[in-house]
Amino acid sequence: MRLSRYFLPILRDTPKEAEIVSHQLMLRTGMIRQSSAGIYSWLPAGFRVLKKIEQIVREEQNRAGAIEVLMPTVQSADLWRESGRYEAYGKEMLRFPDRHDREMLYGPTNEELITAIFRDGVRSYKDLPRNLYHIQWKFRDEVRPRFGVMRGREFLMKDAYSFDLSPEEGKRAYNRMFVAYLRTFARMGLKSIPMAAESGPIGGSLSHEFVILAETGESKVYCHGDLVAGTVPAADTDFDSDLEPIFKTWTSKYAATDDQHDAARFEREVPKEKRVEARGIEIGHIFFFGTKYSEPLGCRVQGPDGKMITVQMGSYGVGVSRLVGAIIEACHDDAGIVWPIPVAPFHAGLVNLKAGDKATDAACEDLYAKLGTAGVDVLYDDQDERAGAKFTGMDLVGLPLQVIVGPKGLKDGTVEVKDRKSGARETLTPEAALAKVAAAVAAGDRIA
RNA sequence: CGGAGUGUAGCGCAGCCUGGUAGCGCACCUGCUUCGGGAGCAGGGGGUCGCAAGUUCGAAUCUUGCCACUCCGACCA
Numbered sequence: 001m002r003l004s005r006y007f008l009p010i011l012r013d014t015p016k017e018a019e020i021v022s023h024q025l026m027l028r029t030g031m032i033r034q035s036s037a038g039i040y041s042w043l044p045a046g047f048r049v050l051k052k053i054e055q056i057v058r059e060e061q062n063r064a065g066a067i068e069v070l071m072p073t074v075q076s077a078d079l080w081r082e083s084g085r086y087e088a089y090g091k092e093m094l095r096f097p098d099r100h101d102r103e104m105l106y107g108p109t110n111e112e113l114i115t116a117i118f119r120d121g122v123r124s125y126k127d128l129p130r131n132l133y134h135i136q137w138k139f140r141d142e143v144r145p146r147f148g149v150m151r152g153r154e155f156l157m158k159d160a161y162s163f164d165l166s167p168e169e170g171k172r173a174y175n176r177m178f179v180a181y182l183r184t185f186a187r188m189g190l191k192s193i194p195m196a197a198e199s200g201p202i203g204g205s206l207s208h209e210f211v212i213l214a215e216t217g218e219s220k221v222y223c224h225g226d227l228v229a230g231t232v233p234a235a236d237t238d239f240d241s242d243l244e245p246i247f248k249t250w251t252s253k254y255a256a257t258d259d260q261h262d263a264a265r266f267e268r269e270v271p272k273e274k275r276v277e278a279r280g281i282e283i284g285h286i287f288f289f290g291t292k293y294s295e296p297l298g299c300r301v302q303g304p305d306g307k308m309i310t311v312q313m314g315s316y317g318v319g320v321s322r323l324v325g326a327i328i329e330a331c332h333d334d335a336g337i338v339w340p341i342p343v344a345p346f347h348a349g350l351v352n353l354k355a356g357d358k359a360t361d362a363a364c365e366d367l368y369a370k371l372g373t374a375g376v377d378v379l380y381d382d383q384d385e386r387a388g389a390k391f392t393g394m395d396l397v398g399l400p401l402q403v404i405v406g407p408k409g410l411k412d413g414t415v416e417v418k419d420r421k422s423g424a425r426e427t428l429t430p431e432a433a434l435a436k437v438a439a440a441v442a443a444g445d446r447i448a
Numbered sequence: 449c450g451g452a453g454u455g456u457a458g459c460g461c462a463g464c465c466u467g468g469u470a471g472c473g474c475a476c477c478u479g480c481u482u483c484g485g486g487a488g489c490a491g492g493g494g495g496u497c498g499c500a501a502g503u504u505c506g507a508a509u510c511u512u513g514c515c516a517c518u519c520c521g522a523c524c525a
Contacts, residue, residue, distance in 0.1 A: 009458080010475095011459055012459075012486080013473095013474070014460080015460080016454085017454095037516085037517065092523085092524080109525090142523080144519095144522090151525090209525095218524085285525060351485095353484055354484080356483095404484085
């Protein structure tokens with residue numbers, strides 16, 4: 001993409017409504033604009049990041065055997081009456097009548113709808129186990145939205161729902177999502193920690209929150225230090241195998257959110273030097289809740305003995321839009337965002353230090369074409385303007401690599417490659433620069 | 449929903465106390481000079497001062513009501 005044809009409205013000053021760094025940086029780098037409290041438009045750069053995160057989530061869901069569907073944002077109140085949640089949900093649910101005065105709502109979650117869909121589509125125990133997910137906008141009319149996309153009213157969420165014949169099978173489904181989540185967040189450059197959690201209004205018995213540590217986290221968390229550097233299951237993990245050992249490894253050490261924290265147990269089980277007390281951002285939450293929804297909604301299948309079996313369910317959420325903010329909270333420095341390669345809006349910036357100079361333009365055009373061919377997403381700063389303003393823009397926007405091309409270097413047949421994270425610069429031939437960037441991008445898409 | 453604040457150009461702000469018809473920095477447009485890391489000079493465009501009512505000869509400024517947004521708390525992916 002050429003900057004001269006792109007829409008990247010950068011702000012030099014920080015808008016005053018933004019309190020936390022991710023919100024400030026998202027506004028400044030032209031990723032989002034607020035349209036009303038807790039509701040945002042995604043501008044091109046932000047939308048790219050959102051889509052990259054969404055795609056990683058999708059790939060790992062698919063890898064774990066979940067099947068993608070798409071349910072609507074607007075739902076009818078009827079189903080919610082069946083589950084009993086229409087009254088229970090309260091003011092967080094946005095309700096409105098349609099033209100026939102039917103009661104409608106903007107979905108805050110989808111347990112009811114997916115259960116009805118699944119119920120109406122299966123008859124036999126042979127149709128289980130299944131896990132259906134979708135990635136769709138949700139709306140929860142929060143009393144107090146804040147922190148930009150970290151706590152908006154409208155947000156993009158991946159929610160998966162598992163259907164099993166027995167609690168034991170249900171636990172296996174839970175484990176599959178548990179492992180998928182560890183991989184999902186690791187692929188985005190995050191160190192997520194599963195923590196015992198309260199199941200809250202969704203209900204149920206087994207629940208873990210996936211949390212990343214960040215100063216601006218909303219809640220206090222406590223865990224064993226070993227969990228921060230835990231080993232993430234590899235891509236070739238067999239999701240049909242027994243994943244309980246992986247689950248045990250990750251849950252045997254102490255980790256709890258504030259509301260579940262047991263100070264005495266923490267001190268008993270975790271040696272002093274390993275105790276981590278920090279703030280955390282919740283980026284995923286998984287629940288096993290048995291028949292809480294399948295029972296009232298009548299989601300049953302016929303078993304081999306001819307008897308009806310009420311399906312065991314779990315639900316598994318990832319805050320996709322929240323992750324954009326969460327990643328920035330975890331990955332930034334004084335100069336701006338430092339994107340992990342897999343979620344960066346562009347892998348690399350190509351900077352023309354002297355647009356209008358024939359040799360420089362030609363070298364840039366050549367590199368631009370070749371980087372594209374090599375599978376590198378490039379933002380090409382081709383603007384015929386004063387050079388200075390561009391570079392800090394690249395740093396602010398946080399592109400992982402920058403290829404800097406100017407007449408002086410070209411005299412010696414070289415360009416510069418700058419690494420955003422370390423700030424290191426290397427003087428290379430254009431061919432070597434191309435190879436280096438392509439290799440870095442390929443390496444960056446693997447789990448470290 | 450309780451408490452506290454803020455609304456003046458795209459962003460950041462001054463002006464309001466002590467009413468006289470709007471200003472600064474950045475951004476934007478034009479020209480010239482510049483050009484290896486957030487350029488300089490000159491010229492210029494853009495605002496019914498959140499909305500409404502009131503007071504007044506006259507309201508960004510005073511009064512009242514409303515709306516929006518932000519922060520702290522309670523609540524939450």
